[in-house]
Amino acid sequence: MRPQKPIKNKGKKKKGSQKGSPPFESLYDELPGFMYIAEISEMGFHPLNSVGGFASLTGYRASDFFKPDFFDTRIVETNDTQKVRSFREAASAGQNSRELAYHLKRKNGKRVLVKERMVVLSARGEARLIGGVISLASEQKAAAASTSEEKRSLRLQEIQRMNDHLLEINRLKDEFLTNTSHELRTPLNSIIGFLTLLAEGYYESENEMRLFTRNALESSRHLLNVINDILDISKIEAGTMDTHIEKVYVDELMEEIRSLFEMQAEQKGLTLECTTKKKPIFAAADIQKLKQVLINLVGNAIKFTPKGTVKLTARVNDDRILFVVRDTGIGIPVDKLQKVFQKFIQVDGSATRRYGGTGLGLAISKHLVEMMGGKIEVKSKGVGTGTTVRLAIPCWKKE
Ligand code: ADP
16 A cells, blocks of 8 residues: 555644634644554555644654654654554454553653554545554653652551561560569579578578478579570570470370479469370470470469469370360450460569569460471450460371
């Protein structure tokens, strides 16, 4: 098909803005886009007519648009040339009503993102492309502005969250330092006190001497536990804690726990029950670490139960051994249940709290249990309703 000359508008003045021009022409010229009628031949894309702001969009003269293939090869950005060519080919092959976004290079070298929409009309065997090209620069700016605004506000929210988090950590650290120094100082003072009495001979009988010695010993053990907790959490955080998984005879372990806490429970007037099923059961665990976890859970149950029962049970559940520690104690507010596994968290962390502790036991237990491939969860219906801790540890598979 032979390229055609631009179809001249009858009576159209050369410049839309000139005196006497139709009132809309100057407006058309300033539009951030233009419409065209064109044909596609073996020689390329050939505009036949155009209306609108080709010149203001591209910086070229309006007549340049009609130079053979000028628009597609000179104005469309080189990287997008192929894309635009395929677009025109698909349109001329009859795929109607199409849309494409690509870049133009203005005469001054600046890139502009445009969107072109095109339909194909056929009349008397001749196909004509009717299209419109419009600048997306303002949309792009608005999108960039809104995304940068969104990004800024997200960043601000993130900074605020981090700030709140850091403040909370700082508050917990302060609380931890106060509580821990109290936890360290109390047994240490007690040890010093009883040893002074013994050293100075301030006892009236051998029985009293034994009592003072036992008290000093008990406080030393307590002190050692607190120090161990602090060392354990540091080891866990440094990633240097490891486990040695072996076959653990659960009944034997339960008996050990029972005998460890028997006296303490009795002194508080609590009933302590430790039961397993009749058939012997075996866990695949690190015995020392499993014992440490159970000691922590039963110790907590006794500590937070003023009267009633503390019950430790174990049974096989699928391929797990399910340990349950249930008490009839003070319970845990429902909104604090998730938090008790975080380190330093104590439901009552105030200076006037009634129960000792560092808030590390459950955090350490959770880490240890997970290192052994198990799971731990705490349940309570709220204050005064008792607490249940469930612990699932893999069963020992037969050799
Ligand atoms: P600690 O006992 O040293 O304070 P833990 O990490 O073992 O630290 O427990 C964290 C907190 O969870 C406790 O301070 C207590 O508030 C709550 N808690 C744990 N076990 C029980 C329980 N059996 N009954 C009531 N509260 C409990």
